[in-house]
Amino acid sequence: MSDWRTGFLCLMTRPYEPLFYPKYGGETFMVLPENYLTDRYRPLSGLIGERFGKYTTNHIVIKPIDLPNLSYAESIPRHCTFNFFGAGQRKIAGRLIEDFMKQPDPEALLSVASYARDRLNPTLFQYALSVALQHRKDTGGIYMPSLLEMFPLRFVDPLVVPRLKEEGFVVSSSQRMSIDIPLNYTASDGQxxxxxxxxxxxxxxxxxxxxxxxxxxxxxxxxxxxxxxxxxxxxxxxxxxxxxxxxxxxxxxxxxxxxxxxxxxxxxxxxxxxxxxxxxxxxxxxxxxxxxxxxxxxxxxxxxxxxxxxxxxxxxxxxxxxxxxxxxxxxxxxxxxxxxxxxxxxxxxxxxxxxxxxxxxxxxxxxxxxxxxxxxxxxxxxxxxxxxxxxxxxxxxxxxxxxxxxxxxxxxxxxxQTLAPYSKNELGFSGVTVENVSVQVTNRKTSANRLLTFWQRFQVDLGIGLDFGPEGNVVATFTHLQHAPFIYRINVSNHSQKVRRGTVRIFLAPIFDGDSEMLSFDQQRRHVIELDKFAVDLNPGTNNIIRSSEESSVTIPFERTFRRQDIGMMPGNERFIFCNCGWPDHMLLPKGTSKGTPYELIVMVSDFIEDSVVEFDELQDCSDSHSYCGLRDRLYPDRRAMGYPFDRTFNTDIAHIDDLVQQFSNINRAVVEIRFTNTVISRT
CATH class of the missing domain: 1.10.1280.10 (Di-copper center containing domain from catechol oxidase)
Structure with a gap:
């Protein structure tokens, strides 16, 4: 059978193995035209088909086409580091992206990429192919494995690699145990x-x-x-x-x-x-x-x-x-x-x-x-x-x-600093008052305005990135910072007699520096962290807005950062549309301290009429992390400057966040505490 979606997955699996080498438990075989094989394997084409194709159940047949001249890309050695920051090598990557984009349909792109994969520098190839797949109209919904899955050795302690392979080769798949990756392995605690x-x-x-x-x-x-x-x-x-x-x-x-x-x-x-x-x-x-x-x-x-x-x-x-x-x-x-x-x-x-x-x-x-x-x-x-x-x-x-x-x-x-401070008209939203803001951990086991962080252990299957490694799952356990999910409670009054639409902007700002000295307002301004931004309809009177931290316009869910989804793209399974750009949800909040660290939680409601560029559904088409990543193939969904209103200095009569709150009814703040519990919880 020929399935170009599965073919692209094979291209992005175990990037240093020859493409013809069976993938996914030895069940998927890429049938390549003889001239697509590299010089080393072309004389063995008959033996390759006999050895690897005979016993695999899923064949991806690559159709031969007139190939572009890719000699320019072969100038970057296959076994060296691709220099993302070098102007010359970056131009080569741009030209390769262009060659991939020019292909008339996914099958032609798959053919060109299949020819290129085993000839080009793997990082260059995976980068250019990923950019092309993400930007073509006919491949935009294809799942792309994360770099952790493609090149896992760039993210793990090398001492555990032999243990990963031993577990994979010696122990049957159903009985394999996860190998623990230390949280701290690059220096001693004394540094x-x-x-x-x-x-x-x-x-x-x-x-x-x-x-x-x-x-x-x-x-x-x-x-x-x-x-x-x-x-x-x-x-x-x-x-x-x-x-x-x-x-x-x-x-x-x-x-x-x-x-x-x-x-x-x-x-x-x-x-x-x-x-x-x-x-x-x-x-x-x-x-x-x-x-x-x-x-x-x-x-x-x-x-x-x-x-x-x-x-x-x-x-x-x-x-x-x-x-x-x-x-x-x-x-x-x-x-x-x-x-x-x-x-x-x-x-x-x-x-x-x-x-x-x-x-x-x-x-x-x-x-x-x-x-x-x-x-x-x-x-x-x-x-x-x-x-x-x-x-x-x-x-x-x-x-x-x-x-x-x-x-x-x-x-x-x-x-x-050369730009004039925002005027009162630019900062205000007449007739709208943010009455109160607070946060609450979702399970309600802590008091209001106290957020919790802790360590969390999670498991990742690294099997598809271990070249010439064992088949099946090879699982590693990592430990990372995490926070308890929480909700924002925002009470907003609309003093007019009609429904008005606003943009809710939520920020977190440190109050003290590392020496426990209070930061100046301008220092706080440079360190304001965006937590969320969303549109809301404000009915006349009081509006009680509840928003989950998991809906943040900054982050992508944990599963989109780590969960292996390639199996869902194999024939017979439901396709999973994958959007990887976004700050990881588990790092939304700073760690805080065991005694609790205070922060300013700042909420501003601005006039949506002045903000809006395009209406969009934040739950569709990779739109949920638009603050840092924009919208796919559309205008950035906020007319204001990024970081508004903290991207510029303020007038001299605003020397503290309290001054901002007192002068503008559409801005309010609360002091919240982030407490680090120093416990380790396994993700379920």
Whole structure:
């Protein structure tokens, strides 16, 4: 039989095994045209069909077609690290995405991808194919395994890999036991930064970063890259990550991360990843304490730059941010406006193909990633690969990621500070009063305005990513932060005589820093965390709004981050439409402390007429995590600036959140406590 959906699943399963090698318990065999086999296996084509095809029940027949010339993509060696941040290799990825997008139908795409898979760098291939599948109209509903399933070795302690394989090969599938992955295996508790390992090394957090860049690639067909407010989303999503990270630091009694402003100073934070790079089968290199950036001269890795060069580009960017003007290739200056200015600047800084002047502003963000990634071997003398910060899927594990992006955010803040504070009309919603706000754990076992966090253990089947590994389930147990589900109770009065529609915006802000000193209002503003955003009809009089934390516009459910769904896509089973982009639900709240940490819960109801761009159903078509990921193939569903109203400074008469509440009836706040119980609960 021929089933192109199952064929795509096989393409994304065990990426280092030959495609013809039977998949899914040895029951599925890809029947490839002889010329699709690599040079090593083409002479054995008859034997391959006899050995592997004869005893498999499900055959996926690949039709031969006229193939595009993919030699440009073969220039990236198969067994090396694909450089997401190198301009040259990124262009190759963009061209491969374009070749995949050009195919007239899914069967043709499956054919081209089947030819390419065993010839190209697996990370390059999986990235380009995932972007294409996600953006084509005829494949948008295909389930795509997460990177954890495709490349599990990038997420687990290498010491447990032999145990996983032993359990899989020696014990029958029905009797296999889960192998425990330690929560903390990269450094001792004596290292201060290790207090944040539960955040930095969280699988869901790192997968979010990977999936966001699948939705918003920097290279590829213009219609894919040029999404509505793409640059602004780059700014806001990364600002939120750093705000969340610093908030975690505060409740672990650590100072905020220090922006990486001076690239010539030694970097005091070491990092020893202790995870395997699937591409090279060696561990990602470590960065020792107090190493210094100078340059990188690794043309084979598409990594050539100097600190002086980045300093020059950074100076030009900061001048543009402060002046509100960017230099165009014809040397004319383009004024930035308050609606699109941040979008233009973010595309410049990230250096997507939407940058208005790449030669002048360079590739600041990505080159700093690479400079740090190759700090241990800048000239390639020791043939070492990049550190984790050079890989989209692992970059957030490294403490330096947050220092880099706090510096990036500081540069964006230069521009935001040039904008006039929001006026009373822009902040208010006449005739609407938020009377009261509170939260309550769903099971009601705690008092109002007290939220609980704890450790949770969960199991993941890594079997489909263990190349040449055992068939069937190979299960690992991970431990991660989790919170008790809760509800918001929001009482809103509509003083008019007609139904009005509003947008409810819910935020959490830290009150104290890591030294238990009170944060200034402007410091709080930079650390505000978005928890939820949704539209609501306000009837005349009192409206009692109840909203579950599980409905957040920021997060995706736990099952969408971790649960293996590929079996549901096999023939005879119901298809599961999968949307991977979104902050993991289990990391919605900061950890808090055992004694309880106070936070400001801020609720604003703004005028939907001024907010709305398009009506949408947040329960349909990957729309539930729109705050960080937007809507698929549609405009971003909020006309306001991302982060509104905290993306700009306020007038001088607003020096505290209480001032904001007193001046605007449509804003209210409550102090909530987050208490960490330090218990471990298994997920059922």
């Amino acid at each position: 201060p930064e290790q207090k944040l390992a539960y955040f930095r090394e969280d699988i869901g957090v790192n997968l979010h970063h990977w999936h966001w860049h699948l939705v918003y690639p920097a290279e590829g067909p213009f219609e894919i890259v040029n999404k509505d407010r793409r640059g602004e989303l780059f700014f806001y999503m990364h600002r939120q990550i750093v705000a969340r990270y610093n908030t975690e630091r505060f409740c672990n009694f650590l100072p905020p991360t220090v922006p990486l402003r001076n690239l010539r100073e030694p970097i005091p934070e070491p990092y020893y990843p202790k995870i395997l790079n699937s591409a090279t089968n060696v561990t990602y290199p470590a960065r020792h304490k107090n190493m210094t950036l100078t340059h990188m001269s690794r043309p084979a890795d598409d990594a050539v730059a100097t600190v002086l060069e980045i300093e020059s580009y950074t100076g030009r960017f900061m001048e543009a941010a402060k002046s509100g003007e960017v230099v165009l290739p014809n040397e004319e200056r383009m004024k930035l406006n308050e609606v699109t200015g941040i979008d233009v600047l973010a595309n410049l800084l990230e250096n997507s193909i939407l940058s208005v002047n790449i030669p002048y502003y360079g590739n600041i963000h990505s080159t700093i990633h690479d400079l740090v990634a190759f700090i241990h071997d800048p000239d390639g003398e020791f043939l070492e690969g990049p550190g984790v910060i050079g890989d989209l899927a692992t970059a957030l594990r490294d403490p330096i990621f947050y220092r880099l992006h706090w510096f990036v955010d500081d540069m964006f803040e230069l521009y935001k």
